[in-house]
Amino acid sequence: MTETNSLGLAGKNGLVTAAGDGIGRASALAFAAAGARVLISDIAPEGLEETARLIRETGGTFETLIGDASLESVAEETVARVVELWGSLDFAHNNAGIGTANSPFADQDRAAWERVFSVNVFGTMTFMKHELRQMEKQGSGAIVNTASMAGKNGSPGLSAYVASKWAVNGMTQTAALEYAAKGIRVNSICPGATLTTALRNWKASSPDAYDAVAASIPMRRMGEPEEQAAAVVWLCSAQASYITGTLLNVEGGDGILGKP
Numbered sequence: 709m710t711e712t713n714s715l716g717l718a719g720k721n722g723l724v725t726a727a728g729d730g731i732g733r734a735s736a737l738a739f740a741a742a743g744a745r746v747l748i749s750d751i752a753p754e755g756l757e758e759t760a761r762l763i764r765e766t767g768g769t770f771e772t773l774i775g776d777a778s779l780e781s782v783a784e785e786t787v788a789r790v791v792e793l794w795g796s797l798d799f800a801h802n803n804a805g806i807g808t809a810n811s812p813f814a815d816q817d818r819a820a821w822e823r824v825f826s827v828n829v830f831g832t833m834t835f836m837k838h839e840l841r842q843m844e845k846q847g848s849g850a851i852v853n854t855a856s857m858a859g860k861n862g863s864p865g866l867s868a869y870v871a872s873k874w875a876v877n878g879m880t881q882t883a884a885l886e887y888a889a890k891g892i893r894v895n896s897i898c899p900g901a902t903l904t905t906a907l908r909n910w911k912a913s914s915p916d917a918y919d920a921v922a923a924s925i926p927m928r929r930m931g932e933p934e935e936q937a938a939a940v941v942w943l944c945s946a947q948a949s950y951i952t953g954t955l956l957n958v959e960g961g962d963g964i965l966g967k968p
């Protein structure tokens with residue numbers, strides 16, 4: 709594809725995890741639209757097929773990889789595949805993350821924490837590790853992790869998810885410092901409520917509850933996956949060349965509201 713903007717991503721190579729739906733799909737489409745080549749991966753083949761179809765429709769360049777982003781073997785394979793296909797890893801969007809059922813801290817189940825941490829923390833950590841090894845060889849690269857506003861605040865009932873997203877933000881800032889002088893930038897996006905499949909289903913089944921939550925957000929609406937993707941692509945672009953270690957709120961002002 710020919711680039712029609714000044715993002716500097718045309719002809720660049722990268723990866724997006726959990727690209728079979730939601731924010732990951734929007735990010736994969738946005739990178740392709742910016743003229744980048746993108747390896748899209750997901751644990752579920754059906755969603756990934758649909759993302760592939762959408763990129764193909766626009767004439768974008770991509771490859772697919774099915775794999776569980778919590779596994780180090782998948783992280784290693786994904787990075788190696790991008791380099792084998794296209795010669796470099798210029799950007800990476802580590803987006804895979806899962807939630808938990810809502811319950812108070814005293815009822816927390818260690819096995820549930822381990823599941824959340826295996827994807828959100830250890831998955832992100834091992835992807836970053838293999839990406840950074842490759843980017844260090846090149847002397848360049850940009851990584852964006854999908855954290856959450858839950859990685860900056862508390863959220864009653866969601867302790868495992870909150871702790872995991874604080875860890876993502878902690879890893880982001882630590883790696884940003886370690887690699888800042890080596891030409892590699894590492895940032896996070898911190899989405900607020902974003903209209904991906906789960907929230908769209910909730911909106912359809914409980915419209916009143918949905919409207920009440922949306923009305924409590926300063927912009928009076930939830931975010932779109934494309935709005936998260938735009939932030940990811942920009943953070944990976946030449947336009948963000950002096951930005952590293954930033955934990956970027958993409959949340960319609962919700963994070964600064966100081967809700968009771």
Ligand SMILES: NC(=O)c1ccc[n+]([C@@H]2O[C@H](COP(=O)([O-])OP(=O)(O)OC[C@H]3O[C@@H](n4cnc5c(N)ncnc54)[C@H](O)[C@@H]3O)[C@@H](O)[C@H]2O)c1
Nearest residue numbers: 726728729730731751752776777804805856899901902904
């Ligand atoms: N949607 C929101 O409101 C919101 C808010 C804050 C943060 N986030 C974060 O954004 C990221 C994406 O969330 P979303 O809402 O777009 O998700 P989604 O539920 O719309 O899509 C999730 C995708 O992840 C894939 N996936 C699940 N486990 C995986 C694994 N182990 N390995 C590889 N792929 C896996 C699924 O198959 C699916 O295609 C997550 O890290 C999530 O925590 C989302």
